[in-house]
Amino acid sequence: MDFQPTEEQRAFREAARDFAANEMAPHAAAWDEGKIFPEDTLRQAAALGFAGIYVRDDVGGAGLSRLDAAIIFEELAAGCTSTAAYISIHNMASWMIDRFGTDAQRRQFLPSLTSMAHFASYCLTEPGAGSDAAALKTRAVRDGDDYVLNGTKAFISGGGRSDIYVVMCRTGEDGPKGISTLVVPRDTPGLSFGKQEKKLGWNSQPTAMVIFENARVPIANRLGAEGDGFKIAMMGLDGGRLNIAACSIGGARACLEAAREHLLTRRQFGRRLADFQALQFKLADMATELEAARLMVHRAADALDRGDPQATMYCAMAKRFATDAGFRVCNEALQLHGGYGYIREYPIERFLRDVRVHQILEGTNEIMRVIIARRLLKD
Structure with a gap:
């Protein structure tokens, strides 16, 4: 067991960190305020290999591991958690095509996705099927050489802008065994979009x-x-949960670093805040939780890379722990900043808002507990 990154991992970690610091962090507040989807920046990230991190290299992917992806997403999220999270979802959808697609499908869709000439979305959730994903109602009925698709997907990241939608739909019986996966281009007649969510x-x-x-x-x-669709969707989510967990760690790490600097410079009662033991203990707990979360994510990523039969459980554990810890650290960092943490001139409140949804998406943290408990109690 080796906890030290390889030389290659150090190299792309530094590349991701530099990109986040120079191309994401300076613009993140403006993107948030203006609700701007930063397409040019995303394509710059793709040029570094971040749009197809664990997609095979014959179609433009980087061919890296899930552990490598966790390292990269932590760094990107420290620059802009929201944008890093979209890159995560794009990677998940692209991997599903790479892993389960035919060679013809891979060559049709993936070169434009790994370059981010096209953007991708993952479409599972519906208005009446959130945590109970296997109850989805969107239906595809065969008609000649086509499926005729009817239904609605909800809360879709990239919805209305993405070029490719990886859609889970019902082609057979009720329950998970009746679900299939279709790749739907944006220009498909009959495809439309709802309003942009606030x-x-x-x-x-x-x-x-x-x-x-x-x-x-x-x-x-x-x-x-x-x-095969439900199995495909769940296998995609194993990796997606790790990526979102890593994004929580990255956003929380940025808040921890900001809180540390604030404690070292802010003075009250004639002393630096860093000289108050109560605040020292709070900072120590924040750092400890983040380190534990990182170890859990890296351990789960290693299990997924190795094909460990318990990988799904480890991914659920890591997602539950890291996203809860990430939000707590951001919240504590805001408290340590006092009123300054609550105003938009400082980035803490934006990180707090961005990481909060990580406890909900890719399976709520309550569903993560269900997955873990089922594995523990399985005969």
């Missing part, structure tokens, strides 16, 4: 309903066999 955070990425009304999708756009 959100607490994640304002640098669009979020909208995705609506299918007799949308014709070629059968050739199905990933895997009919009935």
Whole structure:
């Protein structure tokens, strides 16, 4: 067991850190305030290999591991958590095509996704199927060489802007075994979008309903066999949960660093805040929680890379722990800043707003507990 990064990991960690510091952090507040989707910056990230981190290199991916991705997303999220989280979702959707697509599908869709000439969205959640994802109602009915797709997806990151939608839909019986996965291009007739959602955070990425009304999708756009869709979606989420956990760590780390600087410079009662033991203990607990969260994420990523049969449980554990810890650290950092933490001139409140949703998406943290408990109690 080696806790030291390899030379290659050090190199792309530094590349991600420099990119986040120079190309993301200086603009993050403006993106948040103006609800700007920073397409040019995203394509710059893609040029560094960050749009297809664990997509194979024959279609433009970086061919890296899930552990490598966790390292990268922590760094990107320290610059702009919202934008890093969209890159995570794009990676998840692209990996699903890479892992389950035919060679023809991979070559059709992935070169434009790994360059971010096209953007991708993951479409599972529906207005009536959130945590109970296997109850989804969006249905695809065969008609000749096509499926006719009807239904609505909710809270879709990239909705209305993405070029490619990886859609879980019902092609058979009720329950998980009746779900399939289709790749739906944006220009598909019958595909439309709801209004842009007004959100607490994640304002640098669009979020909208995705609506299918007799949308014709070629059968050739199905990933895997009919009935494989729920398995494909859940395997995508294993990695997505790790990425979002890493994004929580990155955002919280930025808040911890800001809080440390504030304690060292702010003076009250004739002393630096850093000289008050109560505040020292608070900072120590924040750093300890982040270190524990990072270790859990890296351990789960290693399990996923190795194909460990318990990888899904470890991913759920890491996601639950890291996203809860990340929000707590951001909240404590805001408290340590006092009133300054609450105003938008300082970045703490933006990180707080952005990481809060990580406890909800990619499976709520309550669902993470369900996954863990089922594995622990399985005969």
